[in-house]
Amino acid sequence: MMLDRWKWALVIWCFVLTVWGDVRSVVAQEETNGSPNVVLIITDDQGYGDIGFHGNEMIQTPELDALARQSFRLTNFHVDPTCAETRSALMTGQYSCRVGVWHTIMGRSLLNPTAKTIANVFQENGYRTGMFGKWHLGDQFPLRPQDRGFEQVLAHGGGGVGQTPDFWGNDYFDDSYFANGHAEKQFGYCTDVFFEGARQFIESSGDRPFFCYISTNAPHGPYLVDPKYAQPYLEKGVPQPMANFYGMITNIDENVGALRQYLEEKGTLENTLFIFMTDNGTAAGLPRGKKQEGWRGFNAGMRGQKGSQYDGGHRVPCFVCWPGGGIKPGESSQLAAHLDLFPTLVELCSLETQVSTEWDGDSLARVLTEQETRPKRTLVVHSQRMEQPKKWHKTSVMRGQWRLVDGEQLYDLSQDPGQLEDLSESQSELVEELTSFYDQWWEESSVGFDEYVRLVVGSPVANPTTLNAHDWHAPQPQVPWNQGMIRRDTAGSGFWAISVAEFGTYRLTFRMRPTQDRYEWGQGTIKVTIGDQTLNKALPEGEATLTLETELFEGPTTLQTWVTEKGKPVRGAYYVTIERLD
Numbered sequence: 020m021m022l023d024r025w026k027w028a029l030v031i032w033c034f035v036l037t038v039w040g041d042v043r044s045v046v047a048q049e050e051t052n053g054s055p056n057v058v059l060i061i062t063d064d065q066g067y068g069d070i071g072f073h074g075n076e077m078i079q080t081p082e083l084d085a086l087a088r089q090s091f092r093l094t095n096f097h098v099d100p101t102c103a104e105t106r107s108a109l110m111t112g113q114y115s116c117r118v119g120v121w122h123t124i125m126g127r128s129l130l131n132p133t134a135k136t137i138a139n140v141f142q143e144n145g146y147r148t149g150m151f152g153k154w155h156l157g158d159q160f161p162l163r164p165q166d167r168g169f170e171q172v173l174a175h176g177g178g179g180v181g182q183t184p185d186f187w188g189n190d191y192f193d194d195s196y197f198a199n200g201h202a203e204k205q206f207g208y209c210t211d212v213f214f215e216g217a218r219q220f221i222e223s224s225g226d227r228p229f230f231c232y233i234s235t236n237a238p239h240g241p242y243l244v245d246p247k248y249a250q251p252y253l254e255k256g257v258p259q260p261m262a263n264f265y266g267m268i269t270n271i272d273e274n275v276g277a278l279r280q281y282l283e284e285k286g287t288l289e290n291t292l293f294i295f296m297t298d299n300g301t302a303a304g305l306p307r308g309k310k311q312e313g314w315r316g317f318n319a320g321m322r323g324q325k326g327s328q329y330d331g332g333h334r335v336p337c338f339v340c341w342p343g344g345g346i347k348p349g350e351s352s353q354l355a356a357h358l359d360l361f362p363t364l365v366e367l368c369s370l371e372t373q374v375s376t377e378w379d380g381d382s383l384a385r386v387l388t389e390q391e392t393r394p395k396r397t398l399v400v401h402s403q404r405m406e407q408p409k410k411w412h413k414t415s416v417m418r419g420q421w422r423l424v425d426g427e428q429l430y431d432l433s434q435d436p437g438q439l440e441d442l443s444e445s446q447s448e449l450v451e452e453l454t455s456f457y458d459q460w461w462e463e464s465s466v467g468f469d470e471y472v473r474l475v476v477g478s479p480v481a482n483p484t485t486l487n488a489h490d491w492h493a494p495q496p497q498v499p500w501n502q503g504m505i506r507r508d509t510a511g512s513g514f515w516a517i518s519v520a521e522f523g524t525y526r527l528t529f530r531m532r533p534t535q536d537r538y539e540w541g542q543g544t545i546k547v548t549i550g551d552q553t554l555n556k557a558l559p560e561g562e563a564t565l566t567l568e569t570e571l572f573e574g575p576t577t578l579q580t581w582v583t584e585k586g587k588p589v590r591g592a593y594y595v596t597i598e599r600l601d
Contacts, residue, residue: 066301082276112361138168160481
C-alpha cells in the first residue's frame with residue numbers, strides 16, 4: 020500500500036496534473052475573454068504597522084498608501100506567525116499543518132504534493148501563471164513551483180536569499196536565481212529583479228489572462244539594501260537594522276507603484292484584481308532592546324511580532340483592488356484569513372474547480388463586492404517550529420474580537436487591542452466553547468503529523484536530484500539552514516525523507532559545498548545509511564566529491580550521512596546528488 024501510494028500520489032499524480040493542466044488550459048483559452056487578470060503580492064516579514072497608511076508616521080510608503088485608499092481593506096486579516104506556513108495555506112486554502120507545513124526548515128516546510136494549488140486551478144482555466152521571488156515550499160521535485168501549476172518561475176531557493184538551498188553566494192545584489200529550475204545570473208537588487216521578471220511575464224501574456232504571484236524575500240533579513248533607501252531613516256533617528264528594514268519596504272513600495280503604472284499604461288489595470296498582503300508580523304519594525312534609543316517603531320497598538328501567537332504576530336494588511344470588478348474602496352473588520360483567498364479568487368474569477376471540498380477557508384467575494392456581513396466564525400493560527408506539533412503550542416483561537424491564547428488567556432480586542440487584560444476567569448463559558456472548538460480542530464488536523472512529505476529521487480521528470488541540509492529532519496540547532504552555517508562546518512546530522520521513484524542502480528555524490536565552491540576532503544570516513552542499508556567509505560583526501568553506487572528499491576525510505584573528518588566536527592554531508600543510472 021505504501022509503495023503504491025508514493026508511486027502514484029507523488030510521481031504519476033504530478034505528471035498527470037501537469038499534462039491535464041496543459042490540455043485544460045488550451046481548451047479554456049477560448050472561454051477566458053474578459054476574465055480578470057490577477058496580481059497577488061506578498062512581502063516577507065512586513066507587519067501591519069510597517070505601512071504609512073496604518074498610522075506609521077516614520078515610514079515612507081506613498082504607493083502602498085495610495086493602493087490602500089483605492090482598495091477594499093480587510094483590517095482583521097490573519098496569517099500564520101511565520102512564512103512557509105502562511106504560503107502553504109495561501110496556495111491551498113487549507114490550514115498549513117493539514118498539508119505538511121508547520122516549520123520553515125527541517126523538512127517541515129515542504130508542501131504535500133497531493134494538495135492542489137491555486138496556480139493549478141488558474142492554469143486549468145486558461146490562465147498564464149507566473150511566480151517571482153520566494154516559494155519556500157520545496158526546492159526539489161515534485162514540490163517546486165513549476166511542479167505546482169506555475170509555468171513561468173524566477174525564484175530563489177529556501178526561505179530567503181543566502182539560505183542553504185539558494186544559489187551559493189547570493190547577497191541580494193546581482194544574484195543568480197532559478198528560472199524554471201535553472202540558475203541564471205540576474206543584475207540588480209533582488210526586489211527589482213523579481214518585479215521586472217513579473218513585468219516581462221505580464222508583457223509576454225498578450226491577450227491571455229494571467230495570474231502573477233510576486234512573493235518578495237524583502238524585507239526579510241539579512242537587512243541589505245542600497246544605502247540611499249536607508250539613509251533618510253538614519254537621518255531621522257531610526258536605528259539599525261530598522262532603518263535598512265524600512266528602506267527595503269520603501270523599495271518594495273516603489274516597485275508596487277511602478278507595476279501599477281505599467282498596468283495602467285498597458286490598459287489592463289482596470290480589469291486586474293490586485294492584492295497586497297504580507298506573510299506574518301513585523302520582524303524588524305520594533306526595537307530589539309528596551310534601552311535602544313531613537314525611533315521605537317510602530318506596531319499599530321498590537322502585542323507581539325513575527326512568530327508570536329498574539330495579534331502582532333499574525334494580523335497583517337490585506338488590500339484588494341479591482342475597479343472593473345465592482346470592488347469599491349472601503350474596509351471590513353470581519354475575521355478573515357490567508358486560507359480564504361483561494362476560494363475568494365475562484366469565485367471572483369469564475370473559475371471551475373473540483374477542490375472546494377478541501378478548503379478550510381471561505382470565499383470573501385460578497386464581503387468585497389457587496390460588503391456583506393458574514394456570521395461569526397472561529398479560526399486557529401499557531402506557530403509550531405518543531406519536528407512534531409504540540410497541542411496548544413503558541414496558539415490563538417480567534418472568534419470575532421476574542422482571542423484564546425495557548426488555551427489559558429482570553430482577550431477582548433475591542434476593548435484591549437494590546438492584549439494585556441486576561442479575561443479567562445470572568446468569561447469561563449467562552450473559554451470552554453473555544454477550547455472545545457480547538458480540541459475538535461486538533462483531532463482533525465493532527466491526522467498526518469507523523470507522516471513525511473518526501474523528496475522524490477530517480478523520477479524521469481527530475482533526474483538527478485540534489486538534496487541539501489536545509490531539509491534534514493533533526494533537532495533544530497543541527498540543521499544548517501543558511502550558507503553561513505555551511506561555511507562554519509556546523510556540527511550535526513539529520514535524515515532526508517525521500518521516495519525512490521523506480522528500482523535501479525543509483526549514483527550518490529556527496530559534497531560539503533555546492534558545485535560553485537570547492538571544498539577538499541580531509542582525512543576521515545563517511546557513513547551512509549539508506550533505509551536498512553549501511554555503507555562506509557574512506558574520504559578521498561584532496562577531492563571535492565565522494566561517489567558511491569548502489570541499488571535502491573522503489574518506495575519511501577530515509578537517507579542520512581555522518582562525516583568524521585580530521586580537524587572538523589562530526590557532521591552530515593550537506594549536499595547529496597542522487598542519480599538513477601538505469
